[in-house]
Amino acid sequence: MSPSLSPPRLHRSVPAVAVLLAIVTTLALAASTMSRPAPAGEPLAVSATAQAPVRAPADERPNIVLFTTDDQRLDEMVFLPKTNELLGEQGLTFTEAITPHPLCCPARAEIMTGQLAQNNGVRTNFPPQGGYASFDNSSTIGTDLSAAGYNTAFLGKMLNGYSLDYGRDPGWTLFNATSHGYADYYKFVQYDNGTVERVPGYYTDYLSQKAVEYAHQLSSYDAPFFMWVSHFAPHPSKGREGCDDASCKNGPPKMSPGYRALSRLAGRAPHEVLAQQMAREVTQKPSFNERDVSDKQCLVRKQRMSSTQKVMRIQQARGAALASVDDALARLVVQLELDGELDNTYIVFVTDNGYQLGEHRWFGKTLPYEENLRTPMLVRGPGVPAGATTDSIATIVDLAPTFLDIADAQTDRVLDGVSLLPTWRGETEEPLHPGGVLIQGGAYKPETGPRGWLYRGVRTARYTYVRYHDGFVELYDRERDPYQLRSVADDPDYAPLRAELARRTRLLQDCAGPADCNRTFGPLPHPSA
Known part of the structure; x- marks a missing residue:
């Protein structure tokens, strides 16, 4: 049953820069088959099994959009110029943001709960100590904000092991989670609010379109909204079934049809030029193919050295995958502006964990080196000073407490993180984690x-x-x-x-x-x- 319309909101005129961004983004995605969002006043239909968005008196609490990538290094922000412009130049950049548990499922569970792994139960990617089967989905940021009167939306990659059999997680007004196939980038299955979708298109483009549609739909209601857009890029593509660690024989991430065509037409597309430059920088680091690893744990000592050609090939693919993510964020920002929501929305960009590209002979994540632990973290929103930076250590565990602070919401969980909101607003320079x-x-x-x-x-x-x-x-x-x-x-x-x-x-x-x-x-x- 489709939700009824709430009173329409007043829409501001759209600045020329937003129109330009919309044109640029549309051209960048020209090769993908994307439909336009429903016109204002015509929210998208929600299936009978979906939780209808709340209709409430006008609520001026800010919206929150969380935008995540997967396995992205901090230095790979060079592939996201639109994100740097729209969030970094218009908001706050953390130079010392940390993921305390640099692996997919534990990191996502920390974001969901605001708890460290010893408390949320997810220690690795697969049972018995990890994956979706180890995760308690009954109390999350989704349930917290839903109980506080927010409409909520999740779309994209869930914890490893999520399948259609699990259906909708509690607390989400709109729920579009990937069951399987996202590691292929092109053949994936979505649980879309009770409907199973087998999607032949490019995964990042699909999530981009859905995010625009969801944002437009949620903007039609007077309740504030929280939306998590959980991208898979630039994670390696399809390895062995059920495998997601550095021992997998994974391939590089796959690029979109648009960027594949751009590479053919341009010969050396901008993301390829950047990738070549970055690959040279990585392979020139003293830690690349580290010669003496006798002071490191046996996992590292067992690794072979890598070729510079391998780094170049993988980095070019990662750069193209991230360029599509950059387009996706720009499209979403433009949609929020078109719907009159941008000025009252916190947008947070972060990744689950970093990635080593041959530093200390390691390809992958998990190990306690800076390439894995440090994460990009950018935020714009009400009260956040434009173009600001901070070297205060923040973690992804701090996100859930921050979102609860924004929403003036409560939770039944004991949170391990701290609210970043005073730091976002420039109200304090006190260290968030003084003891480490x-x-x-x-x-x-x-x-x-x-x-x-x-x-x-x-x-x-x-x-x-x-x-x-x-x-x-x-x-x-x-x-x-x-x-x-x-x-x-x-x-x-x-x-x-x-x-x-x-x-x-x-x-x-x-x-x-x-x-x-x-x-x-x-x-x-x-x-x-």
């Missing part, structure tokens, strides 16, 4: 133990400390060793520091709640030499 951030990795193999931890540790503004399941310890002084080439775990001059970071890890690894998980420990014993 707990970092941890889930198991690749059963021998990592019944609790499913590969490693656990702490990342501070200067140091990275981890202890693996087998007792192996790595400690890096990133101020002196930014490429993490030399572990100082056995350096006597760092012994007091190692002991203190080990103590912090022991205290944080079972923490629960914002005070417990974001302690102020006091000064660190820095090395004297």
